[in-house]
Amino acid sequence: MVKYVIVGNSVAAIAAVEAIRKHDGDGEITVISDEPYSAYSRPLITYALAGKISEDSIFYRDKNFYYKNKVETILGIKVTSLNTKEKYVTLKDGDEIHFDKLLISTGGTPISPNIRGRDLHGVFTFTKLDDLKRVREYIHQYRVGEAVVVGGGLIGLKTAEALTMLKIKVSIVELADRILSVTFDKKASSIIERSLRKIGCEVITGNTVSEIKGRDRVSAVILKDGKKINCGMVILAIGVTPNIDLIKNTDIKVNRGILVDNHMQTNIPDIYAAGDVSECVDLIGGATRPIAIWPNAYRQGNVAGYNMAGIPKEYTGSIVMNSIELCNIPTISMGLTDPEGDEYEIIEHYNDEKQVYKRIVLKGKIIVGAIFISNIDRGGIYRNLIIEKIDVSSFKEHILKEDFGLISLPKEYRKHLVSGPGLEV
Amino acid sequence: MKRIYIKEDMCIGCRLCEVYCLVQHSKSKKIIKAYKGEYPKPIPRILVEEKGYLSFALQCRHCEDPPCVEACITGAMYRDPDTGAVLCNDIKCVGCWMCIMVCPFGVIMRRKEGGEVASKCDLCYGEGTPVCVANCPNEALEFR
Ligand SMILES: Cc1cc2nc3c(=O)[nH]c(=O)nc-3n(C[C@H](O)[C@H](O)[C@H](O)COP(=O)(O)OP(=O)(O)OC[C@H]3O[C@@H](n4cnc5c(N)ncnc54)[C@H](O)[C@@H]3O)c2cc1C
Numbered sequence A: 001m002v003k004y005v006i007v008g009n010s011v012a013a014i015a016a017v018e019a020i021r022k023h024d025g026d027g028e029i030t031v032i033s034d035e036p037y038s039a040y041s042r043p044l045i046t047y048a049l050a051g052k053i054s055e056d057s058i059f060y061r062d063k064n065f066y067y068k069n070k071v072e073t074i075l076g077i078k079v080t081s082l083n084t085k086e087k088y089v090t091l092k093d094g095d096e097i098h099f100d101k102l103l104i105s106t107g108g109t110p111i112s113p114n115i116r117g118r119d120l121h122g123v124f125t126f127t128k129l130d131d132l133k134r135v136r137e138y139i140h141q142y143r144v145g146e147a148v149v150v151g152g153g154l155i156g157l158k159t160a161e162a163l164t165m166l167k168i169k170v171s172i173v174e175l176a177d178r179i180l181s182v183t184f185d186k187k188a189s190s191i192i193e194r195s196l197r198k199i200g201c202e203v204i205t206g207n208t209v210s211e212i213k214g215r216d217r218v219s220a221v222i223l224k225d226g227k228k229i230n231c232g233m234v235i236l237a238i239g240v241t242p243n244i245d246l247i248k249n250t251d252i253k254v255n256r257g258i259l260v261d262n263h264m265q266t267n268i269p270d271i272y273a274a275g276d277v278s279e280c281v282d283l284i285g286g287a288t289r290p291i292a293i294w295p296n297a298y299r300q301g302n303v304a305g306y307n308m309a310g311i312p313k314e315y316t317g318s319i320v321m322n323s324i325e326l327c328n329i330p331t332i333s334m335g336l337t338d339p340e341g342d343e344y345e346i347i348e349h350y351n352d353e354k355q356v357y358k359r360i361v362l363k364g365k366i367i368v369g370a371i372f373i374s375n376i377d378r379g380g381i382y383r384n385l386i387i388e389k390i391d392v393s394s395f396k397e398h399i400l401k402e403d404f405g406l407i408s409l410p411k412e413y414r415k416h417l418v419s420g421p422g423l424e425v
Numbered sequence B: 001m002k003r004i005y006i007k008e009d010m011c012i013g014c015r016l017c018e019v020y021c022l023v024q025h026s027k028s029k030k031i032i033k034a035y036k037g038e039y040p041k042p043i044p045r046i047l048v049e050e051k052g053y054l055s056f057a058l059q060c061r062h063c064e065d066p067p068c069v070e071a072c073i074t075g076a077m078y079r080d081p082d083t084g085a086v087l088c089n090d091i092k093c094v095g096c097w098m099c100i101m102v103c104p105f106g107v108i109m110r111r112k113e114g115g116e117v118a119s120k121c122d123l124c125y126g127e128g129t130p131v132c133v134a135n136c137p138n139e140a141l142e143f144r
Helices: A011-023 A042-049 A129-142 A154-165 A184-198 A294-308 A379-387 A393-398 A411-418 B016-025 B031-036 B069-070 B099-103
Strands: A004-005 A028-033 A071-074 A079-083 A088-092 A096-098 A101-104 A108-110 A124-125 A146-150 A169-176 A202-205 A209-214 A218-223 A227-228 A231-238 A238-242 A271-273 A278-281 A320-324 A329-335 A344-351 A356-363 A366-373 B004-006 B047-053 B056-057 B077-079 B086-088 B109-113 B116-118 B141-143
Touching: A004 A011, A004 A096, A011 A028, A011 A101, A011 A294, A042 A129, A042 A154, A079 A146, A101 A169, A101 A294, A124 A129, A129 A231, A146 A227, A154 A169, A154 A184, A154 A231, A154 A320, A184 A202, A184 A320, A184 A329, A184 A366, A271 A294, A278 A294, A294 B069, A294 B099, A320 B099, A329 A379, A329 B099, A366 A379, A379 B099, B004 B056, B016 B031, B016 B047, B047 B069, B069 B077, B069 B099, B086 B116
Parallel strands: A004 A028, A004 A101, A028 A071, A101 A271, A124 A231, A146 A169, A146 A231, A169 A202
Antiparallel strands: A079 A088, A088 A096, A108 A238, A209 A218, A218 A227, A320 A329, A329 A366, A344 A356, A356 A366, B004 B141, B047 B056, B077 B086, B109 B116
8 A cells, every 4th residue: 555645735735635546445645734724725814915805705615525536634833854765754843754745735825024123012924824914913803004015016916905994004115126926926926016006005116125123013114215104014935935945954956946857857766746846847848847837736646636646637838928907907918028139029009098908928939928908708718829929920810809719710729629529638 | 419410502591490499598498588678688509600601500519538628627518417418507607708719619609697698508408409400491500
């Protein structure tokens, strides 16, 4: 009987369990996490803060998931070290747990900038269910009326929006010259920036917080340009980085994230890694790097699980992508959205009044990136064209037409897509 | 599992499938009421694509490895263990549209249901033959 051990209990871990149990009903599965909860949807913590969902609907699978899948859980305890030779992990309380197959799915940790005042009461990062609880309690206890969010990326903006819904006056401070600068182009950024202003957020770009002030707790921040903003709370959201603590001092190869082959196995046999902690091939460009998004974590965990259970399955790479709704404006971005260079061609549709924006980035005959704002319908068709590297030159003129669809694709390819029983990605 | 097969050579673009699908997914299941008296207005879970003489009706393919289930951040999207259909639990869905981003067929739509939720073919859950198939005058859709 195979003994599977999974470190981390989030989406990659759950996906691995689901794959393992498809093929191995008997093997022993142990899931260990330092978070004391059943797997929950990390992205939903901002929804919960805003009061859009109740706290118990944050859980990712049914209450009896672990029972049904015969998974032993060790929750609320950190794994402190890993012995790759003798194949065991050590828990914080000293217990040693042996494994035949190990999955490291320890996710990411928020980057903590080196700002004076960073340890003051009232300064938070916002990536965990406990952060939600702490932030909520703090807001309630101190009746926070003003907050500063450092970082204008996805997590920062979703958090800023949630705080605004709680009637807190939020200032977003972003170092780049615009928000969402990594995934959006200028036009897309400015649509969202305007909407955030409309709901009452202040958006400050090209600036950063150089000091957090306060005696017992936060009372203000000082910006790089010397400006002072009074606030009762600061949220640091400048990004996440792979959580590789566990494999430090082991012989597992790591770049920024843990390096894996296309079976999600590390350089050490029987030790796998998946999710935000790992690095995989970016289909655009072909380099390996961490792409810390939910769908990747699921697929990687699932592929790892199959291989751990002895069923060969490959992970074929991914692209950067996200779908976020901010201020009731749905947005999708994927791949290279704002590249520089003559080899790229841009096709755009922009309606300022309706806040509709669509942008397709081509490199030669293939699409390498896209942005959709407000009208996101059928966006997945474009993603498929990107990852399948489909030659779009024969239907390029139709690509942003209102009626663009599978019907616009070359007949053979369309038939291949729709007449089969479904798709094997 | 049983799936809907599309035969584009047989489709005449009459859009009866859309009508039946909309009614089937309305509250009243009555055609006049569904079209004229329900709020929020029901929408079909199938869509007909048409260009010149070519047309076909398209709905969720209930993929072997559904990308929408993988991408769903809430766990709302799931495969029904009994029928194999890919379904969305409206109560859990928060309308983040990750599913729309990854569906290669573009067959997941947005629907008002309190908030907005992902809307897709459910193979007419519990009906036997889906209504789009049963009511196609030309057998351009097959369920097998
Ligand atoms: C606020 C927010 C919003 C987001 N929104 C989106 C979105 O809209 N779309 C999207 O695609 N992605 C989004 N993401 C990213 C997404 O949540 C991650 O990609 C996903 O959670 C990664 O899953 P994972 O399984 O790799 O690990 P994680 O979810 O990071 O979980 C790793 C777990 O391992 C535990 N752990 C770590 N080290 C140890 C140890 N040594 N011992 C025991 N346990 C350990 C951690 O405590 C944690 O519970 C968002 C993230 C946040 C924070």
